[in-house]
Amino acid sequence: MTAIPAAAPAPAASISAPGSGRTAGSRWVYVLLVGGLVLMVGPFLWMLLGSIKPQADFLTAPTLLPSVPTTDNYSRLFDQLDFPRFFFNSSVIALAVTIGNLVFCPMLGYALAKLRWRGKRVIMGLVLATLMVPAGITLIPNFILMSKLGFVNTYPGLILPFLAGPFGVFLMRQFMYGVPNELLEAARMDGANEFRVFWSVVVPIATPVLATLGILTFLGNWNSFLYPLVMAQEPQMYTLPVALATFATGQYQADHGMLMAGSVILVVPVLIVFILFQRWITEGIATTGLKG
């Protein structure tokens, strides 16, 4: 009831001054946005709080806060289960894939944006088409292929197919268009061949966008699930998401505290990277309209 008098002048205010700051109307916008923010952050807090609850708290009626905060859930992950190993696997795979993309994607992006060669249009078409292909379609043949190569349950099997993603090529191509031709021309006049131009002129200019690509590729692969689920059949090759999903659907499915702690370990490194680099991430998405 009290809301009505406050809300009533809002439309009038926004007509007279569209887009102008803090009118009564935008106060309600703030209330809604803050309410939404609580909904967005709430599950993360629930996860953090759950991860420090003792076992006994899950047997009684649920509470928001732990009766006694404990690190028990974490020590069980690290002592009883092989979480250090899963963390290591996830890191190695995501890093290797990131390095591959940082080398290969700018190369093709440059050739697509700045060089003239026959077949360019076809390759550009392939890059765009690849963006649309559902992951499920290649899963079974890749599994058979990797089995024949002996790469199931190995790092190469989990890394190789992702070393040059279409998202990275697309992002780099968009960026390369903006590189001034005069710069490239000057280097060519000095007798530099295309590889030299690329390496000593283009790559240094591209550093910020390479950072964006690196962060997005790392995050995407850190979170990757379906492919590692199939290709890492033995526990010692599990990545964090595969391990967490396996435990959550298997023998530990009712062990809420431990599953929340596992989620924290999977999520927190990503949150730190994101909060540190959020500008680069959102800019990369805004340029391409894709999240990698």
Added chain:
Amino acid sequence: MTVPALAQRRTAEAAPSASRRPWRDDLVGWAFAAPFVILFVVFLAFPILASFLLSFTSFGLRDIANPVGTSVIGIKNYVDLFADPKFWKALFNTFYFVVVGVPVTLAIGLLIATALSRGVTRFRTAFRVGYYLPVITSIVAIAVVWRFLLNPDAGLINMLLGGLGIKGPAWLADPVFAMPSIIAMAVWRNLGFAMVVFLAGLQTIPATLYEAAGIDGAGRWQAFRYVTIPMLRPTILFMTVITTIGYLQLFEEPFVMTLGGPLDSTLSITMYMYQQGFTFFHQGYASAIAYVLFVIVALIAFLQFKFLRSDE
């Protein structure tokens, strides 16, 4: 791509290589493209073709030693598939997820983007970061957390509902509520992505249009309806296609939260393909399922191309 942009690019490219021999340029271009092309052929083009061929075989676990020796059974997989009630159920569930999930995700994303781009000046970064957080986190972790949130006995949601005197349903264990729960989680996870793309789109709309609308006496809603929506049309269309293609591949959420149940009410196409291929090792049959999904996605991508062409 618009015509002037193309023309501009042509001249920009023509200048540096005009004096060179074309085969040399080709060689250089292909050298730059080689890593991508090799990976593309081995891990994408070949598997897509292989998947098509596999869908006409009875490929199973014992065929891995000698893939060429598997038996060809023609279109039997497809015939079986179209008579398989579980497949139709999976198809229905996937479309249910897409048809409800995509519009809700985009509508909320657009609403937040509009609020953030007009009028809201304080705490913008906090809002942007907060709403975007779930997008960059692992779906598996989110699904594990939401499963716990939705837990009928130990979960937060029924605890809060209980505080209001409402007895919440068993959510994921209830065939009626399981899919809506998964949709709610997907919306929660993806609306930040829509928000960021829409924010970028909104920045390209000139402020003068809103001023003109204001002079004509348009209120907030009218400005949104007659300025924002038409100007954003290409972005909305693009986001619809990207989100639809993503949602059609629903997998992690049911895998972690429900295993496709209860009563197959959350079994998705990719989930069913995974079960057939890697739980029962009917890999020929699973390939047929994958191909149906592939064709659906390709069709949507094709329609998008047609739409976008006529748009520009």
